Amino acid sequence: MTATEYHYTTYIKSTPEKVWAAITNPEFAHQYWGNANFSDWKQGSRWEHRTTAGAAVITGIVRECVPPKRLVLSWAGTGDHDDPAKHSRVTFEIGLIKDMIRLHVTHDHLVAGSDMAKGISGGWPRVLSSMKSLLETGIPLDTWAGFESCCH
Amino acid sequence: MATDDDVFKALADGSRRLILDRLRxxxxxxxxxxxxxHDMSRQAVSKHLAILEAANLVVTVRRxxxxxxxxxxxxxxxxxxxxVGRFQTKHLQALHTLKKALHGDPP
Known part of the structure:
Protein backbone atom coordinates (compact mmCIF):
# COMPACT_ATOMS: atom_id res chain seq x y z
CA MET A 1 0.00 0.00 0.00
CA THR A 2 1.59 3.22 -1.16
CA ALA A 3 0.39 6.51 0.26
CA THR A 4 0.02 9.35 -2.16
CA GLU A 5 -0.72 13.05 -1.99
CA TYR A 6 -1.88 15.88 -4.21
CA HIS A 7 -1.19 19.60 -3.97
CA TYR A 8 -3.26 22.30 -5.59
CA THR A 9 -2.67 26.04 -5.52
CA THR A 10 -4.78 28.81 -6.90
CA TYR A 11 -4.51 32.59 -6.66
CA ILE A 12 -7.76 34.48 -6.22
CA LYS A 13 -8.56 38.19 -6.13
CA SER A 14 -10.57 38.11 -2.92
CA THR A 15 -10.29 38.28 0.87
CA PRO A 16 -9.34 35.47 3.30
CA GLU A 17 -12.81 35.73 4.89
CA LYS A 18 -14.60 35.21 1.58
CA VAL A 19 -12.43 32.23 0.64
CA TRP A 20 -13.03 30.76 4.10
CA ALA A 21 -16.78 31.24 3.67
CA ALA A 22 -16.60 29.62 0.22
CA ILE A 23 -15.31 26.45 1.89
CA THR A 24 -17.35 26.40 5.11
CA ASN A 25 -20.64 28.16 4.31
CA PRO A 26 -23.08 25.80 2.52
CA GLU A 27 -25.07 28.61 0.86
CA PHE A 28 -21.86 29.91 -0.67
CA ALA A 29 -20.49 26.47 -1.61
CA HIS A 30 -23.71 25.38 -3.33
CA GLN A 31 -23.17 28.20 -5.85
CA TYR A 32 -19.82 27.02 -7.18
CA TRP A 33 -19.32 23.46 -5.85
CA GLY A 34 -22.85 22.17 -6.16
CA ASN A 35 -22.14 20.05 -3.13
CA ALA A 36 -21.42 21.79 0.16
CA ASN A 37 -19.68 21.18 3.48
CA PHE A 38 -21.69 21.09 6.72
CA SER A 39 -20.31 21.23 10.25
CA ASP A 40 -20.16 23.46 13.32
CA TRP A 41 -16.44 23.72 12.38
CA LYS A 42 -15.18 22.96 15.88
CA GLN A 43 -12.10 20.83 16.34
CA GLY A 44 -13.16 17.21 16.83
CA SER A 45 -16.62 17.72 15.29
CA ARG A 46 -17.96 15.66 12.43
CA TRP A 47 -18.29 17.36 9.05
CA GLU A 48 -20.21 16.18 6.00
CA HIS A 49 -19.92 16.87 2.30
CA ARG A 50 -23.51 16.76 1.03
CA THR A 51 -25.03 16.88 -2.42
CA THR A 52 -27.71 19.46 -3.26
CA ALA A 53 -30.23 16.70 -2.54
CA GLY A 54 -28.82 16.51 1.00
CA ALA A 55 -27.08 13.12 0.81
CA ALA A 56 -23.74 12.93 2.62
CA VAL A 57 -21.14 11.48 0.22
CA ILE A 58 -17.99 12.32 2.18
CA THR A 59 -17.63 12.60 5.94
CA GLY A 60 -14.84 13.10 8.41
CA ILE A 61 -13.61 14.92 11.48
CA VAL A 62 -12.54 18.55 11.80
CA ARG A 63 -8.92 18.19 12.90
CA GLU A 64 -7.89 21.86 13.00
CA CYS A 65 -9.93 24.99 12.45
CA VAL A 66 -8.24 28.40 12.45
CA PRO A 67 -10.47 30.85 10.56
CA PRO A 68 -9.73 32.34 8.07
CA LYS A 69 -6.34 30.68 7.64
CA ARG A 70 -6.23 26.95 8.08
CA LEU A 71 -8.70 24.07 8.03
CA VAL A 72 -7.68 20.43 8.35
CA LEU A 73 -10.26 17.70 7.77
CA SER A 74 -10.16 13.95 7.73
CA TRP A 75 -11.95 12.70 4.61
CA ALA A 76 -13.65 9.37 3.93
CA GLY A 77 -16.53 7.86 2.01
CA THR A 78 -19.64 7.93 4.21
CA GLY A 79 -19.55 4.15 4.67
CA ASP A 80 -15.94 4.30 5.89
CA HIS A 81 -16.48 6.98 8.54
CA ASP A 82 -15.98 4.56 11.44
CA ASP A 83 -12.76 3.12 10.02
CA PRO A 84 -9.94 5.63 10.75
CA ALA A 85 -7.59 3.67 8.45
CA LYS A 86 -9.74 4.67 5.50
CA HIS A 87 -9.64 8.41 6.23
CA SER A 88 -7.44 10.59 4.07
CA ARG A 89 -6.66 14.20 5.02
CA VAL A 90 -7.45 17.52 3.38
CA THR A 91 -5.73 20.75 4.43
CA PHE A 92 -6.86 24.18 3.25
CA GLU A 93 -4.31 26.97 3.75
CA ILE A 94 -5.31 30.54 2.97
CA GLY A 95 -2.52 33.10 2.65
CA LEU A 96 -2.15 36.61 1.33
CA ILE A 97 0.47 37.35 -1.34
CA LYS A 98 0.53 41.00 -2.39
CA ASP A 99 -3.13 41.69 -3.16
CA MET A 100 -4.03 38.10 -4.02
CA ILE A 101 -5.23 35.20 -1.91
CA ARG A 102 -3.15 32.06 -2.21
CA LEU A 103 -5.31 29.02 -1.52
CA HIS A 104 -3.33 25.82 -1.16
CA VAL A 105 -5.18 22.51 -0.88
CA THR A 106 -3.28 19.40 0.15
CA HIS A 107 -5.00 16.03 -0.07
CA ASP A 108 -2.74 13.40 1.49
CA HIS A 109 -2.83 10.07 3.33
CA LEU A 110 -4.49 8.69 0.19
CA VAL A 111 -3.96 5.13 -0.96
CA ALA A 112 -2.32 5.24 -4.42
CA GLY A 113 -4.59 3.85 -7.12
CA SER A 114 -7.67 3.79 -4.86
CA ASP A 115 -11.01 5.02 -6.20
CA MET A 116 -10.78 7.99 -3.84
CA ALA A 117 -7.32 8.96 -5.15
CA LYS A 118 -8.54 8.69 -8.76
CA GLY A 119 -11.74 10.60 -8.06
CA ILE A 120 -10.29 13.54 -6.19
CA SER A 121 -7.42 14.11 -8.63
CA GLY A 122 -9.97 15.22 -11.21
CA GLY A 123 -12.27 16.86 -8.70
CA TRP A 124 -10.14 19.48 -6.96
CA PRO A 125 -9.05 21.42 -10.09
CA ARG A 126 -12.72 21.72 -11.07
CA VAL A 127 -13.77 22.90 -7.61
CA LEU A 128 -10.94 25.44 -7.31
CA SER A 129 -11.47 26.86 -10.82
CA SER A 130 -15.16 27.29 -10.10
CA MET A 131 -14.48 28.92 -6.71
CA LYS A 132 -12.04 31.36 -8.33
CA SER A 133 -14.56 32.19 -11.04
CA LEU A 134 -17.37 32.84 -8.54
CA LEU A 135 -15.23 34.99 -6.24
CA GLU A 136 -13.68 37.03 -9.05
CA THR A 137 -16.57 37.38 -11.49
CA GLY A 138 -19.68 36.41 -9.55
CA ILE A 139 -20.28 33.57 -12.00
CA PRO A 140 -19.44 29.96 -11.07
CA LEU A 141 -18.52 27.24 -13.57
CA ASP A 142 -20.84 24.34 -14.20
CA THR A 143 -18.19 21.86 -13.25
CA TRP A 144 -19.49 19.89 -10.31
CA ALA A 145 -21.60 17.34 -12.19
CA GLY A 146 -18.60 15.06 -12.62
CA PHE A 147 -17.33 15.64 -9.11
CA GLU A 148 -20.33 14.25 -7.34
CA SER A 149 -20.17 10.96 -9.20
CA CYS A 150 -16.43 10.57 -8.68
CA CYS A 151 -16.75 10.73 -4.90
CA HIS A 152 -18.66 7.52 -4.47
CA MET B 1 1.65 36.37 -10.00
CA ALA B 2 1.33 33.90 -12.87
CA THR B 3 -0.64 35.19 -15.85
CA ASP B 4 -2.21 33.15 -18.65
CA ASP B 5 0.79 34.19 -20.78
CA ASP B 6 3.14 32.60 -18.22
CA VAL B 7 1.14 29.36 -18.37
CA PHE B 8 1.14 29.24 -22.19
CA LYS B 9 4.86 30.07 -22.38
CA ALA B 10 5.65 27.39 -19.80
CA LEU B 11 3.63 24.83 -21.76
CA ALA B 12 5.14 25.81 -25.12
CA ASP B 13 8.16 23.57 -24.60
CA GLY B 14 8.30 19.81 -25.08
CA SER B 15 10.82 19.25 -22.29
CA ARG B 16 8.66 21.07 -19.78
CA ARG B 17 5.59 19.10 -20.87
CA LEU B 18 7.63 15.90 -20.33
CA ILE B 19 8.44 17.06 -16.80
CA LEU B 20 4.72 17.62 -16.17
CA ASP B 21 4.02 14.11 -17.54
CA ARG B 22 6.51 12.67 -15.07
CA LEU B 23 4.90 14.55 -12.18
CA ARG B 24 1.45 13.43 -13.24
CA HIS B 38 16.30 12.45 -19.00
CA ASP B 39 19.15 13.40 -21.24
CA MET B 40 18.80 16.94 -19.93
CA SER B 41 21.41 18.33 -17.57
CA ARG B 42 20.52 18.99 -13.94
CA GLN B 43 20.83 22.72 -14.65
CA ALA B 44 18.41 22.49 -17.58
CA VAL B 45 15.83 20.57 -15.54
CA SER B 46 16.23 23.05 -12.70
CA LYS B 47 15.67 25.98 -15.07
CA HIS B 48 12.56 24.36 -16.55
CA LEU B 49 11.20 23.71 -13.05
CA ALA B 50 11.65 27.38 -12.11
CA ILE B 51 9.58 28.40 -15.17
CA LEU B 52 6.89 25.82 -14.36
CA GLU B 53 6.80 26.95 -10.74
CA ALA B 54 6.52 30.63 -11.73
CA ALA B 55 3.55 29.68 -13.91
CA ASN B 56 1.99 27.85 -10.90
CA LEU B 57 2.00 24.60 -12.89
CA VAL B 58 4.35 23.03 -10.38
CA VAL B 59 3.94 23.39 -6.61
CA THR B 60 6.85 22.61 -4.32
CA VAL B 61 6.82 21.35 -0.76
CA ARG B 62 9.85 21.25 1.51
CA ARG B 63 10.31 17.99 3.34
CA VAL B 84 -15.33 25.43 -22.75
CA GLY B 85 -18.90 26.45 -22.13
CA ARG B 86 -21.25 25.14 -19.51
CA PHE B 87 -22.66 22.33 -21.59
CA GLN B 88 -19.71 21.41 -23.78
CA THR B 89 -17.63 19.45 -21.27
CA LYS B 90 -19.38 16.12 -21.78
CA HIS B 91 -19.32 16.37 -25.60
CA LEU B 92 -15.61 17.17 -25.58
CA GLN B 93 -14.91 14.33 -23.16
CA ALA B 94 -16.77 11.95 -25.49
CA LEU B 95 -14.72 13.14 -28.48
CA HIS B 96 -11.51 12.80 -26.47
CA THR B 97 -12.41 9.24 -25.41
CA LEU B 98 -13.27 8.34 -29.01
CA LYS B 99 -9.99 9.76 -30.29
CA LYS B 100 -8.03 7.84 -27.65
CA ALA B 101 -9.87 4.64 -28.52
CA LEU B 102 -9.18 5.09 -32.25
CA HIS B 103 -5.49 5.67 -31.49
CA GLY B 104 -5.49 2.52 -29.39
CA ASP B 105 -4.56 4.43 -26.21
CA PRO B 106 -6.12 3.64 -22.85
CA PRO B 107 -8.83 6.25 -22.02
Missing part, protein backbone atom coordinates in the same frame (compact mmCIF):
# COMPACT_ATOMS: atom_id res chain seq x y z
CA UNK B 25 2.58 9.81 -13.00
CA UNK B 26 4.36 10.29 -9.68
CA UNK B 27 3.99 13.41 -7.58
CA UNK B 28 6.52 14.45 -4.98
CA UNK B 29 9.74 14.01 -6.95
CA UNK B 30 12.96 15.75 -5.97
CA UNK B 31 15.19 17.39 -8.58
CA UNK B 32 17.53 14.39 -8.69
CA UNK B 33 14.66 11.98 -9.35
CA UNK B 34 13.34 14.21 -12.12
CA UNK B 35 16.75 14.19 -13.80
CA UNK B 36 16.84 10.38 -13.89
CA UNK B 37 15.96 9.05 -17.30
CA UNK B 64 13.44 17.83 5.43
CA UNK B 65 16.30 18.73 3.15
CA UNK B 66 14.41 17.89 0.00
CA UNK B 67 12.22 20.07 -2.18
CA UNK B 68 9.47 17.93 -3.65
CA UNK B 69 7.64 18.84 -6.86
CA UNK B 70 3.95 18.29 -7.58
CA UNK B 71 1.91 18.90 -10.72
CA UNK B 72 -0.67 21.65 -10.15
CA UNK B 73 -3.25 21.33 -12.96
CA UNK B 74 -5.46 24.19 -11.69
CA UNK B 75 -4.15 26.90 -14.11
CA UNK B 76 -4.68 24.55 -17.08
CA UNK B 77 -8.21 23.92 -15.88
CA UNK B 78 -8.83 27.67 -15.47
CA UNK B 79 -7.72 28.26 -19.08
CA UNK B 80 -9.74 25.32 -20.44
CA UNK B 81 -12.89 26.50 -18.70
CA UNK B 82 -12.49 29.95 -20.23
CA UNK B 83 -13.33 28.51 -23.64
Missing amino acids: EAGGLALGQLCDG GREKLHFLNPVPIHDIAMRW
